[in-house]
Amino acid sequence: MYAYTGKILHVDMTTQAKRVQQVEPEFYKLYLGGVGLASRLAYDNVTPGADPLGPDNALCFACSAFAGTTVPVGTKHGVASKSPLTGFIGDSLSGSHWSEMMRRAGWDGLVFKGQSPHWVIVFIDDDDVRFLDATPYMGMGAVEVQGKLRDRLGDENIRISAIGPAGENLVRFASIDNDGRQVGRTGNGAVMGSKRIKAIAVRGTKPVRVADRQGLMEKSLPLIKTTQGPGTLKYRTLGTPANVLNMNAIGVLPTRNFSETVFEHAETISGEYLRDHFRVKAVSCSGCSIACEQWGVVRDGKYKGAKIGLDYEPLFAVGSNCGIGTLPPIIKLVEMADELGMDAMSAGVVISWAMECYEKGLLTKEDTGGLELNFGNDDAAVAVMEMMAHREGLGDMLAEGVKRASEKLGKGSEHFAMHSKGMELPGYDVRSLKTFAMGLAVGTRGPCHNRSLAYELDIKGVFDRFTAEPGRGPLVVENENFACVLDCLVLCKFLRNCFDDFNTEVAELYTMTTGIELTPEELAEVGDRVCNLKKAFNIREGWTRADDSLPPRAMQDPIPSGPAKGSFVSQEELDLLIDDYYQARGWTEEGMIPRAKLIELGLGDIADEIGEDAVVADAAV
Amino acid sequence: MQLKVEFLGLARELAGTKEGLVQVGEQATWREVVRQLAAEYPALLGTVIIPDHDACDSDMQHYKLAPSYMFNVGGRAMVRDLDMPVQAEERLLLMFAEAGG
Structure with missing residues (x-):
């Protein structure tokens, strides 16, 4: 296997025990990396029903498939856990050197579970994992502490993910900072704080090997020029x-x-x-x-x-x-x-x-x-x-x-x-963006412009943004799946218009990087799979259709002035839009995933686990 | 007729002004507006306005807006078809909308 290391590091913060999970190429092919891999690790390691700020939650990091390679704009990482804000999947992305350093240290993913009895710095030095007393760093800012730690460890190349006072104090929307970039949304910083991890420092000295170095270089250079x-x-x-x-x-x-x-x-x-x-x-x-x-x-x-x-x-x-x-x-x-x-x-x-x-x-x-x-x-x-x-x-x-x-x-x-x-909510008033209203309401991590790109459909006039009618679901699902593929690879969304044939060209880049054969169709299917995986996580945590909602102001208060004056999303419109979305996803009217759909996506183990109560068995797909 | 065009984002940076006036005929289509903008603000060419090879005829170079750029009329309606006629006295926005990262 190339690029991937085939290893996930598990750390029990309660006992400081370490365990290495070996991972096969077939597994990576299903989730790629980033949000997909982190979400799968969260599904597998978060105890169902766990308190998000308790020891049974798992904080999971995952590299980009392209980390440390010549593929441009591809060195982000994903983090997932059970969100202390939503009680559902909390997946987030950040771009920094962290992803590359994690891979150079020999890890495709990191999973932290349990709860340390005292505040620590976790120092991952290639295969070695040490726990340092964090007392001197408590109360420090999330950016400041990274410089202090690099000074103490005597290596300016060490990359660090750190929390600030907000994470220490379990602010539910706390972030994790790395090189001044943030794993921002859903409160993963609070989860890190709940485990009493002030920072995770990583030093990696191993090379990142790719399957077809010359071919990847030849494909990467024109792409860099396009960007x-x-x-x-x-x-x-x-x-x-x-x-x-x-x-x-x-x-x-x-x-x-x-x-x-x-x-x-x-x-x-x-x-x-x-x-x-x-x-x-x-x-x-x-x-x-x-x-x-x-x-x-x-x-x-x-x-x-x-x-x-x-x-x-x-x-x-x-x-x-x-x-x-x-x-x-x-x-x-x-x-x-x-x-x-x-x-x-x-x-x-x-x-x-x-x-x-x-x-x-x-x-x-x-x-x-x-x-x-x-x-x-x-x-x-x-x-x-x-x-x-x-x-x-x-x-x-x-x-x-x-x-x-x-x-x-x-x-x-x-x-x-x-x-x-x-x-x-993100920065778009959905009262006059009704397709996007659907995208935000059904978001598995909560309302997100980066997971649902449906605002583009409204703003570009693909649909009339002031009305709602059936038929929008398929395009919203397609856009959401596409965004998800980018988040799993990970490739920045600003790269999305830099390809003539995205699935074909990126599948080729992936195979040249990892040596894992991936067809354009298989690449596209990852988006559907991971969106359903995240939904399954939520179902396991007790999600119901009532959770796919918008705030009362968006649904009752007409916009008072300006070009969109008078617009709001009625309950009838939102119901119609959500029905349309569920249908396009192949879900039931109540938004549950049919067993056959999960099996079709290669998530048969999840179909078995979340059970007959949550999944309508053999419902029409 | 005369149209006031508000430039937003990169279009403003390239045009060097917040707004401009474009003169087109009474029966003009949006494609004519694009062509006039290309003539008045050549800095927009190649980035915001690009040649439309599909719409070429023998005598005239046609242009279109680059992907992700768009016309919005009055803050409400997007122009989806450049071959539709322009309405008089409209407030026209030349804008783009893409988030992500």
Whole structure:
């Protein structure tokens, strides 16, 4: 076997026992790597019904199939566990040198289960695994601790995944940082914190061997050139912050906790404004030839010195959605979220919910510790960001995520708690993106623009975004499966338009890399398989159709102004859209996976395990 | 008729302006708007606007928007067919929408 090492490292954090799982090529062919492999490891190792923050949850890392090779934009890794936000599968991706270093150390995947009696640093030094006392590093930022650890271990090439104070304090949307990139969504940082792992350091010294070195080089070079061509210039020039003005112009930019969809200060928080006034450089993930991340620095004023790579999603969350209309506090807030170790998207949506609660009188100055938590008050937002990470005052309630916080506060605040399955919404108001509304509602990890690419179908006019009718399901499923294939390989989604015939060309790259024969049809089927695997995980955890939902605001409050004025998603429309999706997936009306479907996808063991109660036996496929 | 075109994202960077005016005939199609934009803002050529070889006739070079770029009318309707007639006095956005990473 090439590229893959054929080995998964299992670590029991309770006893510090280690075990090596040998893996055959046939297994990799089914899941590839990244999200697919991590999700399968989570399915196999999370005890059903486990407390996400207890010892029976498993935190699973998986390399990209292309890690450490010449294939561009392919050195990401996947992480999966049972999410403390949703109670369902929590899969997330990040791009850094971590994936390559894990492979060079000899591991395709890592599984951490149990709970250490004291805080540790796990140091994986090729085949050797050591546990170092983490006491000197407690309370350190997620980025800061990586430098300190490299200094202590005396090797600047060691790569590290670390949590910040938020992960230590079990903030449910805590992230894991690696090289300044984050495994951001679903709260895997809290799972890592629950196991009392402050950081995982990896040193790998082994070469990555590929099956057809010359052939892979010949295929990779033109692909690298394509990634640096006109088709990706938009990413290199402005990055995803360019979406601010686009979304604002068509009336879908979440503003003031998703109450409005046009932001009067969109221009001054836009990617264009960032480029002209704050941008210092564009940086790339490891092995990436595109370099989309736009780094901005604040050169004067009260946030002088703040600097961070900005993407659209964190920008909308702490910007327009909190009513903050200038970039310096946005740069500061995202920098804080990254260093404190929190998903900036969830953090921003939680803060915006608290701001609306304050404006409506549901939270008072007494609740906020004296803060005037109005929309647009960046000083208050900065203070609350810190309070959440340390679970201080109001921050303790907010650290639970917007679902639990609204349930605790009550007073009708659940109406505008913008989540689905417990995870906060991404930066597109779905009231006038009805195909995307379907994609978000059915998302296995919760609402996600990166798992469902259905916003493209609405925004590009493939479907009328203001209406809902049957027939959209097949394209939504196709897009979701395609996104899933990218997440399993792992290839960045910005590569998706760089191929003439994606399945054929990428299957060939995969075979040249791994030596495992993979047909274009087999590659495409991985998406369907892994989407069903993740759904099966959720079914095992008690998922029902009622969990595929949208927040009440999206379904009851018409958009008040702008190009999409008057639009909302009715219950009837959402039911219709979900029916359509289930049908396209080959699921039952209740969203269960027929046994025959699982067997057809090579998931027969799962069909046996989740049982007759959850899977309708031999239902029509 | 005269159309106001708002440039967003890379189109704005390349055009060097937030918006521009395009003059087309009363019976013009969207394809004519693309051609006028190519003439007025040649920096858009090759990245935002590309030659449309499928639509070539003997006398005239035709253009289309590159994949992932699009026209939006009034913030609501996407232009799906460049051969459809332009409506007068419309607010036209030249935009793209792709997330991911």
